[in-house]
Amino acid sequence: MITILKETPKDPITLMGRRAGVCWGGDIDNEEKNYKRGLDCIRSGHHRVLEYVNVEMIIDGYSARVIREWYTHIGGAPTRLQASTRYINYKDFSYTTPPLVAKNEEAEKIYRQTMDTIAQACSRLESECGIPREDAAMLLPLGMTTRIVDKRNVRNLIEMSHQRLCTRAYWEYRRLMGDICQALRAYSEEWNYLVEHYFVPKCEVTGYCTEKKSCGKAKVFAASADILNKQSAMRE
Numbered sequence: 001m002i003t004i005l006k007e008t009p010k011d012p013i014t015l016m017g018r019r020a021g022v023c024w025g026g027d028i029d030n031e032e033k034n035y036k037r038g039l040d041c042i043r044s045g046h047h048r049v050l051e052y053v054n055v056e057m058i059i060d061g062y063s064a065r066v067i068r069e070w071y072t073h074i075g076g077a078p079t080r081l082q083a084s085t086r087y088i089n090y091k092d093f094s095y096t097t098p099p100l101v102a103k104n105e106e107a108e109k110i111y112r113q114t115m116d117t118i119a120q121a122c123s124r125l126e127s128e129c130g131i132p133r134e135d136a137a138m139l140l141p142l143g144m145t146t147r148i149v150d151k152r153n154v155r156n157l158i159e160m161s162h163q164r165l166c167t168r169a170y171w172e173y174r175r176l177m178g179d180i181c182q183a184l185r186a187y188s189e190e191w192n193y194l195v196e197h198y199f200v201p202k203c204e205v206t207g208y209c210t211e212k213k214s215c216g217k218a219k220v221f222a223a224s225a226d227i228l229n230k231q232s233a234m235r236e
């Protein structure tokens, strides 16, 4: 469901080191040195270099709902194309079934019948009432699967992983993020290293949980409450 396109460099760490080397008067023809320099940059938190590495991929078969959430990650001006709802034939659209619905027989029946009713209504509006497809498509549900071609830099993707590998994130997004990690790991050794060390939930970055409703894996951040107490004490 995730296809990493060939425009994505196989040597992201070396590429970062090549770019940083230009500014340091380094030997950018030596790939070993480039790799080491790239690694030093990201380990030191000099994360501007991450913006020189783009990931281009096809994300296919996830719900329109999760892709709507995907679009909220705007840092670094990412770009994407999405399957049209005007020209594609949606009479037999496919859709995502949440696991809790899938394992409940009655719920699964209601869910499936509703999707079938929507598909039939789209079809009848077009064939029986002469309604153009772009208008019948208003009925399409957020659970319908879609396909996008996405391009963004790895700094954005790493930021995204902190939010979306968190247990507070929507289950389908956590699954999508996991699928992307798996596809990148398989793409090259350097990607495997990056995913292993930097694609982590935010509590592993901060050392504590920033969420109000914590899963309990990390200690909850208490400082915000402390700051508010101090501020009100100062006012008194």
Ligand SMILES: Cc1cc2nc3c(=O)[nH]c(=O)nc-3n(C[C@H](O)[C@H](O)[C@H](O)COP(=O)(O)OP(=O)(O)OC[C@H]3O[C@@H](n4cnc5c(N)ncnc54)[C@H](O)[C@@H]3O)c2cc1C
Pocket (backbone or CB within 6 Å): 072, 073, 074, 075, 076, 156, 159, 160, 163, 164, 168, 169, 170
């Ligand atoms: C559990 C959960 C629930 C959520 N619920 C909702 C919801 O109900 N409704 C909703 O709309 N969204 C919701 N979201 C999405 C959330 O509000 C953010 O839109 C999403 O996480 C992307 O924002 P970001 O800051 O993580 O990433 P990005 O937008 O990619 O930003 C990454 C970083 O880039 C920098 N940056 C980006 N843009 C700017 C800018 N304009 N100026 C300065 N710096 C910038 C900041 O340092 C930022 O931290 C939810 C997310 C989660 C994880």
